[in-house]
């Protein structure tokens with residue numbers, strides 16, 4: 025066997041040497057890009073460029089590696105190259121071990137300064153104040169719908185959305201011991217409890233369910249108290265040394281959560297983009313219909329429509345709308361100009377590359 029392996033490993037060693045040479049050539053070019061940007065105070069992180077690089081490698085990937093695996097490798101290469109220009113600070117809903125942290129690393133790679141925050145409000149504050157260059161917040165879950173706090177804070181924020189991330193959300197039931205002996209309470213974020221409610225009803229109908237600030241916090245609590253079980257990601261379980269009682273307990277096996285990247289960057293078109301808006305209408309008949317008519321007239325597709333009470337004591341609403349395309353696309357620009365005229369409130373939250 026050794027005789028067969030040796031020549032193959034020699035070939036791998038030779039290729040690794042080539043990869044390393046090419047990586048350092050790439051890194052030196054990124055440093056040069058960094059110098060050019062520094063001369064004009066241009067932003068270091070260019071999400072539209074990174075999205076194009078990642079789409080390009082997926083399109084050209086000859087296999088046998090999967091497109092998503094090749095993208096993960098290139099994501100890390102870009103993250104490391106970018107950090108030679110500047111190591112960006114990214115605030116996210118923590119503590120360490122949350123799905124939002126996972127989303128932040130999926131977007132920026134691991135060569136960043138992570139800034140875990142205790143609440144969604146804190147992520148907005150840190151990003152608005154410039155303590156962090158970017159923030160990552162949950163926006164919507166495929167089973168539970170909108171994350172209302174994020175939508176409310178988007179209304180008044182000075183930041184814009186520069187990217188979106190979509191990740192599969194798999195929950196595990198975990199305890200200190202890996203079994204349920206002596207456990208009297210199951211802790212998790214309210215959304216996670218809701219996403220696992222059918223499974224909990226069937227398997228642990230009598231047990232108390234306690235909503236806590238995050239799943240990661242539930243994992244911390246379970247790591248300190250053998251009477252508590254946590255619902256969280258297996259990643260959080262590993263971090264806090266929990267044993268898995270049962271994995272994949274979410275009621276919907278395709279459960280996903282969408283996250284937004286917020287910051288002070290206006291992202292250029294990447295070729296496959298989305299724009300998020302908040303609108304309100306005057307309180308009269310046919311107002312919503314009239315409001316949205318310019319989208320259809322200009323051939324702009326709406327991919328999401330969500331309403332939130334305006335919280336001013338009357339039955340008025342803010343509408344959160346996602347459309348295909350970028351504000352710099354002529355059809356989108358024209359539709360938005362017309363839309364602005366019909367709206368009682370109008371705010372573009374950002375144009376950004378569609379998640380991979």
Ligand SMILES: C=C(O[C@@H]1C=C(C(=O)O)C=C[C@H]1O)C(=O)O
Nearest residue numbers: 054057068069070073102105106
């Ligand atoms: C090198 C650049 O800077 C950053 C790093 C990138 C990369 O490593 O490919 C791409 C975009 C930027 O976020 C660039 O803007 O081209």
